[in-house]
Structure formats: structure tokens, C-alpha cells
Amino acid sequence: MLEKQVELQEQVHGQWNRYKALMPHIAKAYEDLPNQAYADGVISGKMKRLMAMTAATIHGCRACILYQADEALKLGASREEILECIGVAVSLGGTMAEGQTTRLIGYLEERNLL
Structure with missing residues (x-):
């Protein structure tokens, strides 16, 4: 299964x-950068999240894949946008990224988006 x-x-x-509760000063310092990096600018926050999800898929960071997909969906990303990003990830990352696409497909299925 x-x-x-x-x-x-x-x-x-x-x-x-839990980590943030144990080490709040480090967690806050870390979270300041993503808050700025993913803010709307010339590129929308949604597109930045999709870009990050694609990169995470290529690199195989399971927590990052799910987090960025969730954030992109919250910002209005469609399943079609996520599926196209999977194609880009597989194109760039080959079989390593292809193996991680199962995580995104499973996530979309669990969220009733497929």
C-alpha cells in the first residue's frame, strides 16, 4: 500500500x-526568507509555489513537494497547472523526478482533485 x-x-x-516551539528564534529567522521570496511580485506567489514544487519534485524532497503543492493550491493553482509542472519536472529530472510524481498524483487523488 x-x-x-x-x-x-x-x-x-x-x-x-514542534521544532519551532523548541527553537523559535531559528524558526523565525528561517521563515522570514520564504515569506519574502514567495510574496507576489512581478511573478505571482502562485507561480513561485508551482516553480518550487517543480524543483522539489526534481530533487526528491517529499516534504517540499507536498508543502509547495498545498500552498500553490491555496493560491488558486489548478490540477492542470500541477500536472503540467510534473511534465516539466520529469523533462528536467528524468526518472528521479518521475518517481516523485507518484507523490503528487497521490496527493491530488487524496484531495479529490483527480
């Missing part, structure tokens, strides 16, 4: 919150 992506995302999020 495949790992449940929503459960994994919630577990990662919970552990990160």
Missing part, C-alpha cells in the same frame, strides 16, 4: 511546529 500523502504532510507539518 502506498504511503498516504496527506497524512505525511500533516506529520511533517506537526514535527516542524
